[in-house]
Every structure is written in C-alpha cells, then in structure tokens.
Amino acid sequence: MSANVPTDIVFSFTGLIRRGGETGPHKDGWGIAFYEDKGLRLFHDSEESSRSRIAGFLQAYPIRSKIIISHIRKANRGKVALKNTHPFVRELWGRNFTFAHNGQLKGIKKEKLGGFTPVGTTDSEFAFCYLLGKLRQQFKTAPDDKTLVRAVQNIFADLATRGVANILMSDGNLLFTHCSNRLVYITRRAPFGKARLLDADVAVDFKQATTEKDVVTILATRPLTGDENWDAYAPREYRVWKAGETLFRAQ
Amino acid sequence: MSANVPTDIVFSFTGLIRRGGETGPHKDGWGIAFYEDKGLRLFHDSEESSRSRIAGFLQAYPIRSKIIISHIRKANRGKVALKNTHPFVRELWGRNFTFAHNGQLKGIKKEKLGGFTPVGTTDSEFAFCYLLGKLRQQFKTAPDDKTLVRAVQNIFADLATRGVANILMSDGNLLFTHCSNRLVYITRRAPFGKARLLDADVAVDFKQATTEKDVVTILATRPLTGDENWDAYAPREYRVWKAGETLFRAQ
Numbered sequence: 001m002s003a004n005v006p007t008d009i010v011f012s013f014t015g016l017i018r019r020g021g022e023t024g025p026h027k028d029g030w031g032i033a034f035y036e037d038k039g040l041r042l043f044h045d046s047e048e049s050s051r052s053r054i055a056g057f058l059q060a061y062p063i064r065s066k067i068i069i070s071h072i073r074k075a076n077r078g079k080v081a082l083k084n085t086h087p088f089v090r091e092l093w094g095r096n097f098t099f100a101h102n103g104q105l106k107g108i109k110k111e112k113l114g115g116f117t118p119v120g121t122t123d124s125e126f127a128f129c130y131l132l133g134k135l136r137q138q139f140k141t142a143p144d145d146k147t148l149v150r151a152v153q154n155i156f157a158d159l160a161t162r163g164v165a166n167i168l169m170s171d172g173n174l175l176f177t178h179c180s181n182r183l184v185y186i187t188r189r190a191p192f193g194k195a196r197l198l199d200a201d202v203a204v205d206f207k208q209a210t211t212e213k214d215v216v217t218i219l220a221t222r223p224l225t226g227d228e229n230w231d232a233y234a235p236r237e238y239r240v241w242k243a244g245e246t247l248f249r250a251q
Numbered sequence: 252m253s254a255n256v257p258t259d260i261v262f263s264f265t266g267l268i269r270r271g272g273e274t275g276p277h278k279d280g281w282g283i284a285f286y287e288d289k290g291l292r293l294f295h296d297s298e299e300s301s302r303s304r305i306a307g308f309l310q311a312y313p314i315r316s317k318i319i320i321s322h323i324r325k326a327n328r329g330k331v332a333l334k335n336t337h338p339f340v341r342e343l344w345g346r347n348f349t350f351a352h353n354g355q356l357k358g359i360k361k362e363k364l365g366g367f368t369p370v371g372t373t374d375s376e377f378a379f380c381y382l383l384g385k386l387r388q389q390f391k392t393a394p395d396d397k398t399l400v401r402a403v404q405n406i407f408a409d410l411a412t413r414g415v416a417n418i419l420m421s422d423g424n425l426l427f428t429h430c431s432n433r434l435v436y437i438t439r440r441a442p443f444g445k446a447r448l449l450d451a452d453v454a455v456d457f458k459q460a461t462t463e464k465d466v467v468t469i470l471a472t473r474p475l476t477g478d479e480n481w482d483a484y485a486p487r488e489y490r491v492w493k494a495g496e497t498l499f500r501a502q
Binding site: 036037038039040041042043044045046053054057061081082083084085089090091092093094095096115116117118119120136 | 288292295296297305312334341343345366367
C-alpha cells in the first residue's frame with residue numbers, strides 16, 4: 001500500500017491472509033511492515049496466515065500507515081522458518097528498507113555481497129542484500145529521490161534477468177515496485193465507492209473511512225476485490241509510488 | 252531472558268509492562284524481541300506499555316524463545332516515537348543483533364560511525380551503531396564466541412566511560428550484559444517454586460510449566476518478584492549468558 005494519509009489496511013489484509021492456507025497455497029509463513037515516520041512496526045510469523053493468531057490480532061487492531069508491505073509465503077528455496085519470512089528489513093543510510101519478493105532468481109547466490117548478509121536461506125533475502133550492497137557501493141549517503149529511483153531501476157532490471165522478480169520495496173519514503181509476470185494495482189480516490197473481497201465474505205464502503213483528499217493505492221500479485229477494476233503491470237514494468245501516486249514509470 | 256529451552260516470558264512481561272505508565276514512569280514506548288532460531292519476532296509500540304493493545308495481546312499469546320530482550324522507555328534523549336523504541340536491531344555477519352539500553356551516554360554522538368547509521372535520534376541507538384561498526388571493523392566475518400565476548404567487553408567498557416550503560420544485547424546465540432548502576436538477575440532451575448509479581452497481583456507456580464532440566468535466567472533493572480532472591484550485578488560488571496547460565500563474567 002502507498003497512501004497520502006495514514007491509512008489502515010485491515011480490509012485488504014483480511015483478504016490476503018486467507019490466501020495463506022485457506023483460499024491460496026501460500027501457507028509457509030507471512031509478514032507485514034508498517035512504516036510510522038522512519039520507524040517500523042514489524043510482524044512475522046511462520047504459521048499459516050489464515051490461522052495465525054498475530055494475523056487475527058492485526059485484523060482487529062487497525063494500524064495506520066502511509067506505506068505498508070505484506071507478504072504471504074509459499075516456500076521454494078529455503079525451509080519454512082521465521083528467518084525466511086518476508087518482508088526482509090535492513091538499515092541503509094539511516095533508513096529502514098523493507099523488501100518482499102515473489103518468484104525465484106536463479107544463480108543469485110553466486111553473486112558477491114557488499115556488507116549485507118542474509119540471516120535466512122531464501123534467494124529473496126540474498127537478492128535484497130545484493131541490492132543494498134550495490135546501493136551502498138554507489139552512494140555513501142542517501143542520494144536524492146530521482147537518483148535513487150534510477151539506481152534501483154537498474155538493480156531490479158539486473159535481478160529480473162535471473163528469473164521472476166515481482167518485487168515490493170520501500171525506504172519509508174518511496175515504494176519501489178517491479179513486475180516480471182504478476183502485479184496488479186488499484187488507486188482509490190474520491191468519489192469513493194464500495195468493494196467486496198474475493199477471498200472472504202467481507203465488504204466495505206470506503207466513503208465511511210476516508211476524506212475527499214485521500215489517495216490510497218493497493219498492489220497485489222492478484223486482485224483482492226471482484227467488483228473494482230484492477231490494473232495489471234506490463235511485464236518488466238518498473239514503477240515507483242509516493243503518497244498513493246505514480247512518481248516514476250518505465251518498462 | 253536467557254534459557255536453555257524455549258520458554259515464554261508472559262509472567263515477567265506482565266510485571267514489566269505495568270511499569271510503563273502504571274507502577275513506573277517508563278511510559279514512552281516499549282519493545283520486545285523474541286529469537287526463534289536465527290529469526291526474530293519483533294514488537295514495538297510508542298504507546299505506554301501498560302495501555303498498549305499489542306502488549307495486551309502478547310500477554311495472552313505465549314511466544315517461546317531461548318533469548319528475549321524487552322525494554323520500556325522513559326525518554327531522555329530523542330522524542331517519543333516508534334523509531335526511538337528499543338530494542339534496536341541490525342544485521343551483522345548474517346546475525347540479527349538486538350540492543351536495549353538504560354542510561355545516558357554523554358558525547359557518544361560525536362563518534363565516527365562505521366557503516367551502521369541510526370534511524371532515530373536516541374544516544375542508545377547511536378551507541379549500538381557505534382558498537383557494531385567497531386565489531387565489523389575488527390572482524391570481516393563472525394569470530395568465535397570467545398573472541399566476540401572479549402571484543403564486546405572492550406566496547407561496553409568504552410561506552411561505560413561516557414555515562415550510564417546498563418545494557419542487554421544479543422546476537423541470537425549469546426546474551427551480552429553490562430551494568431553501570433542497575434541490573435539484577437535470577438536463575439530459576441529445579442526444584443522450581445512459586446513467585447508473585449511486585450507490579451501486578453499475579454502469582455505463578457513454575458513447577459507447572461517446566462521440566463527438571465530447564466534453566467531460565469531473567470534480568471531486569473529492578474526485581475520483578477518480591478518473594479525470590481534476585482542477585483545484583485556489581486558496578487561495571489560484564490556478564491555473558493548462554494542457555495540460562497553464565498558463560499563469562501568480569502568486573
């Protein structure tokens with residue numbers, strides 16, 4: 001999620017977590033990161049998200065944020081374990097970077113790393129460490145947004161040559177996204193309407209929870225609602241979001 | 252907490268969090284880190300721990316771990332904000348390091364850092380970054396435990412010359428502790444008895460929740476129970492715990 005006002009994600013999260021063992025096969029752990037200023041609220045669990053008590057708690061406890069990244073895992077590389085659940089987190093330039101990835105990246109583990117080392121055994125975390133090492137190598141301190149957007153674009157493109165790179169990443173300011181084969185989004189703004197989840201019998205009237213100025217974009221590998229128009233990314237599309245709007249786009 | 256079997260901390264946590272706004276003044280946020288293998292479950296909140304809904308949830312949801320670090324904050328340096336809540340976390344050598352600190356360290360922010368940068372504004376997080384930078388400078392990859400214990404001892408001693416350094420730190424394997432003026436501990440082992448919290452009307456019979464082989468050490472700035480004998484650290488005492496037992500001690 002990328003939004004221009006702190007927004008809770010309970011509605012979308014309620015649909016997503018059903019896919020972790022109930023309506024989908026992604027039952028090998030899950031995680032979510034909520035930015036609050038530069039700080040981060042993190043929740044990780046190696047349980048199926050559809051049965052997780054922490055996930056249940058978060059459905060009842062709306063945490064508001066402008067950037068939220070969540071992931072439900074279907075293990076390919078790396079066993080089912082807390083250390084292998086996304087989103088992964090590292091600090092670079094005094095910012096909390098978070099990273100979630102869908103896909104497999106062949107041969108990535110043969111690359112040399114630059115100061116960030118995986119804790120777990122997934123190729124996703126390795127790719128994240130590889131990416132941050134490259135960034136730190138290029139910039140001793142944080143570059144301006146425009147420069148950073150270009151640098152991330154190049155590294156995402158590098159990763160994408162190795163396999164499937166559906167990626168969500170944030171530094172707490174921007175939301176960097178890349179699609180290899182599966183990424184959709186919807187931007188909700190006034191006039192707000194109603195929507196119903198595909199994975200749970202839950203509907204919402206966004207009018208009740210928003211003001212006229214709110215802009216909220218939700219991204220997912222597959223649409224979460226059935227009665228709204230989700231837009232699909234093109235293959236190899238790179239898009240950077242800020243405050244719910246597209247800041248940069250290339251494919 | 253340091254233990255030789257995965258143990259939950261619900262009893263101690265129930266007492267501790269009351270000190271965050273109810274029985275104590277540490278109402279400026281709190282956090283807790285549970286190691287699970289090399290992975291980490293983290294919970295941070297800028298709310299008073301005694302009123303926090305996340306803290307309430309954790310009292311009802313026993314997470315078992317061999318190393319747990321928790322902290323309730325009374326803000327001195329750095330405003331009340333999520334980014335300023337302990338324990339702080341950084342990855343070094345593919346390990347999650349966590350760090351909680353009580354006290355103030357004068358002039359620490361004038362030191363040069365080595366690749367780890369604070370996200371927030373506390374002197375505690377700065378000290379942690381300073382420490383990890385020193386470790387990385389000395390060791391490109393993780394040294395053996397004995398070498399690491401000595402290296403941390405030197406850096407803790409350096410920190411302690413600058414003010415009050417009551418510290419709990421872990422790499423997921425060892426629990427490194429230092430006392431300037433306030434740190435107590437109790438090691439519980441068979442035969443287990445009963446205990447009653449000082450901060451809440453809650454008692455426990457450890458016999459009901461343990462086996463004969465369990466060894467569980469709890470550390471805190473002040474005793475959490477009134478009917479057990481807590482041992483006080485000496486000023487400038489450095490002690491490293493592993494599996495509930497003292498691995499190294501110096502003062």
